[in-house]
Amino acid sequence: MKILVVGTGAREHALVRALSLDPAVTALHAAPGNPGIGALATLHAVDQLDGAAVAALATSLDADLVVVGPEAPLVAGVADAVRAVGIPVFGPSAAGARLEGSKAFAKEVMAAAGVPTAEPRVATTIEEAAAGLDAFGAPYVVKDDGLAAGKGVVVTHDRAEALAHAQACLAKPGGRLVVEDYLDGPEISLFVLSDGVDVVPLVPAQDFKRALDGDEGPNTGGMGAYSPLPWAPADLVDEVVERVARPTIAEMARRGTPFSGVLYVGLALTSSGLKVVEFNARFGDPETQVVLARLETPLAAVLLATATGTLGTLPPLRWRDDAAVTVVIASGGYPGAVRSGDPITGTEDADALPGVHVLHAGTALRLNAAGDDDDAIDGAHLVSAGGRVLSVVGVGPDLAAARAAAYAGVHQIDLPLSHYRSDIAAAVADLPLV
Numbered sequence: 001m002k003i004l005v006v007g008t009g010a011r012e013h014a015l016v017r018a019l020s021l022d023p024a025v026t027a028l029h030a031a032p033g034n035p036g037i038g039a040l041a042t043l044h045a046v047d048q049l050d051g052a053a054v055a056a057l058a059t060s061l062d063a064d065l066v067v068v069g070p071e072a073p074l075v076a077g078v079a080d081a082v083r084a085v086g087i088p089v090f091g092p093s094a095a096g097a098r099l100e101g102s103k104a105f106a107k108e109v110m111a112a113a114g115v116p117t118a119e120p121r122v123a124t125t126i127e128e129a130a131a132g133l134d135a136f137g138a139p140y141v142v143k144d145d146g147l148a149a150g151k152g153v154v155v156t157h158d159r160a161e162a163l164a165h166a167q168a169c170l171a172k173p174g175g176r177l178v179v180e181d182y183l184d185g186p187e188i189s190l191f192v193l194s195d196g197v198d199v200v201p202l203v204p205a206q207d208f209k210r211a212l213d214g215d216e217g218p219n220t221g222g223m224g225a226y227s228p229l230p231w232a233p234a235d236l237v238d239e240v241v242e243r244v245a246r247p248t249i250a251e252m253a254r255r256g257t258p259f260s261g262v263l264y265v266g267l268a269l270t271s272s273g274l275k276v277v278e279f280n281a282r283f284g285d286p287e288t289q290v291v292l293a294r295l296e297t298p299l300a301a302v303l304l305a306t307a308t309g310t311l312g313t314l315p316p317l318r319w320r321d322d323a324a325v326t327v328v329i330a331s332g333g334y335p336g337a338v339r340s341g342d343p344i345t346g347t348e349d350a351d352a353l354p355g356v357h358v359l360h361a362g363t364a365l366r367l368n369a370a371g372d373d374d375d376a377i378d379g380a381h382l383v384s385a386g387g388r389v390l391s392v393v394g395v396g397p398d399l400a401a402a403r404a405a406a407y408a409g410v411h412q413i414d415l416p417l418s419h420y421r422s423d424i425a426a427a428v429a430d431l432p433l434v
């Protein structure tokens, strides 16, 4: 099977890595990819937001499947453009991706489908936003209605900070936002594959969204993750499938916009039961890095069955008994303005450790100075090129071993002024896997 993966992050590197281990995959391509992906796939310098260009590339490669990783191309209709040239695509249409592209639309679908979630107030003026904040009280939750690269949500006790974020959301063209009640309780990410009719859940993971240890600091795209969740209720996945995924997929079909791809269900286990925090229309990053590290079933046929409407014939997925932990190494300044161009060393040493693999996100290659060959790839140096730079994954027989492996990998890597959380999965490391 010839597969083209669209995207540039550690999530796409995790997808390409899993596909590279699948004997059914005969050729792997990525657009535009990153240096880590380039070690496993042929890279193509194509704009990932340009549907016509991605479709033309997929046609020229005679691809059997295109996998669109990030939300921005999905919302821009890249999957539609590829489907239009007759190539199966893993990823929803632009209409389906509205579940992520508009928080207000997602809430409308949840309401129609009877999905448990926090009551929203949609605001298009600062007065409406302020009224929403005062109606719900602290902690205040303000969500940009549109895509915001992981920076659209502010949760704070500070009303002025909540209003300032509301103002920033409203300042964008067509700006609107959602204010909602705070959902207490631990958060879980569950990815559910759907071909528009059938649904197949993956295993749950937990993400660490705040920048600093102890869940302090600003929200980020995600600083680490682990799976499995030994503390989660045994019937969690079934409950999410029955109360959230099936009704949502049915509602999208009823509207004439069937959702095909992966529905990312972000949940809170609140004191009043399970509630949806958010939907995304793609795999989560960094949760995918740990979920795919545990998947034993070869990935290509799973993605193809999703893309071709044949999930109902897919044998049950098989999972390793192992646990997986990932720790994100971020550039200095992240999630604010970030440094870039700093040298990265030690990734190969980390990769060589047992149970460790390093996934690239914000990395680039810079031509070497003569005689300087640390972490060189084809005579070029690895440097930072974004906020989240690397995702170091550790796998082991339990969470303590997986965590130890991930941090052993992190400690091999040097990137000036970078930072990472030291408490990923710390609170659960001693829980036995069930």
Ligand code: GLY
Binding pocket: 150, 207, 221, 222, 280, 283, 284, 285, 286, 287
């Ligand atoms: N880890 C959060 C996200 O992918 O949106």
